[in-house]
Amino acid sequence: MVIARFMLRAGFKVRTFILNLNQQFSSDFEVNRKRLEEMPKAEIEVWNDFPEEFPVFAEKTIMVDAIFGSGLSRELKSWPAKIIKQLNELPYIKVAIDIPSGLFADKALEAKIPIAFRADYTLSFQFPKLAFLFPENDAFVGHWKILDIGLSSAYIQQTETAHYFLNKAFVRSLIKRREKFSHKGDYGHLLMIAGDHTKMGAALLSSKAALRAGASLVSLHHPKNSALYLSAVPEIMSSPDENEACFSQVPPLDKYSQIAIGPGLGLHKKTINAFKILIQQAQSPLVIDADALNILAENKTWLNFLPKASVLTPHIGELRRLIGNSNNSFHQLEKTKAFAKKYQLYVLIKGAHSAVCTPNGQVFFNSTGNPGMASGGSGDVLTGIIAALMAQHYSSLDAAIIGMYLHGLSGDLALEKNSVQSLIASDIVDYLGLAEKYLSS
Numbered sequence: 001m002v003i004a005r006f007m008l009r010a011g012f013k014v015r016t017f018i019l020n021l022n023q024q025f026s027s028d029f030e031v032n033r034k035r036l037e038e039m040p041k042a043e044i045e046v047w048n049d050f051p052e053e054f055p056v057f058a059e060k061t062i063m064v065d066a067i068f069g070s071g072l073s074r075e076l077k078s079w080p081a082k083i084i085k086q087l088n089e090l091p092y093i094k095v096a097i098d099i100p101s102g103l104f105a106d107k108a109l110e111a112k113i114p115i116a117f118r119a120d121y122t123l124s125f126q127f128p129k130l131a132f133l134f135p136e137n138d139a140f141v142g143h144w145k146i147l148d149i150g151l152s153s154a155y156i157q158q159t160e161t162a163h164y165f166l167n168k169a170f171v172r173s174l175i176k177r178r179e180k181f182s183h184k185g186d187y188g189h190l191l192m193i194a195g196d197h198t199k200m201g202a203a204l205l206s207s208k209a210a211l212r213a214g215a216s217l218v219s220l221h222h223p224k225n226s227a228l229y230l231s232a233v234p235e236i237m238s239s240p241d242e243n244e245a246c247f248s249q250v251p252p253l254d255k256y257s258q259i260a261i262g263p264g265l266g267l268h269k270k271t272i273n274a275f276k277i278l279i280q281q282a283q284s285p286l287v288i289d290a291d292a293l294n295i296l297a298e299n300k301t302w303l304n305f306l307p308k309a310s311v312l313t314p315h316i317g318e319l320r321r322l323i324g325n326s327n328n329s330f331h332q333l334e335k336t337k338a339f340a341k342k343y344q345l346y347v348l349i350k351g352a353h354s355a356v357c358t359p360n361g362q363v364f365f366n367s368t369g370n371p372g373m374a375s376g377g378s379g380d381v382l383t384g385i386i387a388a389l390m391a392q393h394y395s396s397l398d399a400a401i402i403g404m405y406l407h408g409l410s411g412d413l414a415l416e417k418n419s420v421q422s423l424i425a426s427d428i429v430d431y432l433g434l435a436e437k438y439l440s441s
Helices: 002-009 027-037 078-089 135-141 153-158 168-172 200-212 224-232 269-281 290-298 300-305 316-323 329-343 378-391 396-415 425-430 432-440
Strands: 015-019 043-047 062-065 093-097 121-125 143-147 163-165 189-193 217-222 237-240 258-261 286-288 346-349 355-357 363-365
Touching: 002 027, 027 043, 168 396, 168 432, 189 200, 189 378, 200 217, 200 224, 200 378, 200 425, 200 432, 217 224, 224 237, 258 269, 258 378, 269 290, 269 300, 286 290, 286 378, 290 300, 290 316, 290 378, 316 329, 316 346, 329 346, 329 355, 346 396, 355 396, 363 396, 378 396, 378 425, 396 425, 396 432, 425 432
Parallel strands: 015 043, 062 093, 093 121, 121 143, 163 363, 189 217, 189 258, 217 237, 258 286
Antiparallel strands: 346 355, 355 363
16 A cells, blocks of 8 residues: 555556455554545555456556565465466566565475465565575565665564574674784694595685685695696695595694585595594594585484584585485475584585574575576685685684675676676685675775
């Protein structure tokens, strides 16, 4: 009703359709309906059932859905469902207010063919709904934007929640300042165990990203015959394995402030045995990605022996191998939270809205990143960033949050000079410095 009034005042032709679902309307609704009815050009129709003749609309119509909102508790049925299906078939721009009608804010639609308004744009209030962050709802939500409606900051702070959506101000507050008289010994020495003889690109990407993310020193543990690759990034130091093709031995660990393992690692038998030894010897949290996660998935008893507060960075396929299949994204999130709590780990689920699940049940969703980052090596870059931050003595949680946000932000800055299709992992590394500068400004 309010939108209709404002659009009429702005000079638009507006037709308003009211679905009379239960003969009861709120007092606010009645007040605003009366105000609309008093406007000279108001056109209002009340539907008590599916209309015998569905209206015909002008060619440049914009359809605004404000039927149900976030209070909906059950899936659409009967004639309201039929109306939503009919609206979805119309070729007009569609805008949903608060949440598309038929969609739940915090649980999945269970019907085989779910019925909900398919919006091109969703305008919601103050904070995104959890449903907006999951891929199965993208067809309903479309492009979404959050409108600030002026809720009290004190009220927001007092409201209990386990879910957080990151913004620049919060992430910036976690960044440590570098002191004028600091030196390279102050910002950590990272050991990156990555790459077999066929995947040294992943090892170089993660190691270079770690350098760009501020680690003073990065040593790459690599197959003996792969040292030549390191000439591509002269700042990386070499830690050669005795094996010519794969990771087979754990080097002395005492000089490293952080260890990361996984990018391009391979699943060689000697590698699996060496990873087991690393878990036994590690005295502080690890960053674990890629094939190291796949090894854990095949040896789940090892999860009990991982250093507490280690950071795991699975994509959806790796996550399923770790926690099993899920019915939907809501179910998957709950299973991941339970997994993180059981093993006292931080699990970063990579995706369009990557999420850090913590051992205490909190979840931090990312607000940066773009589809161009769905390319080989992007996850290796993320591993390097997080490991570098932990090498600089950031906590596992802060490193995961900052790393996730920076990774996406760098991809967004890279996209300003590239197309979605052409973006590659090296671009993300190249724009890390600019992303860090932007975040600190």
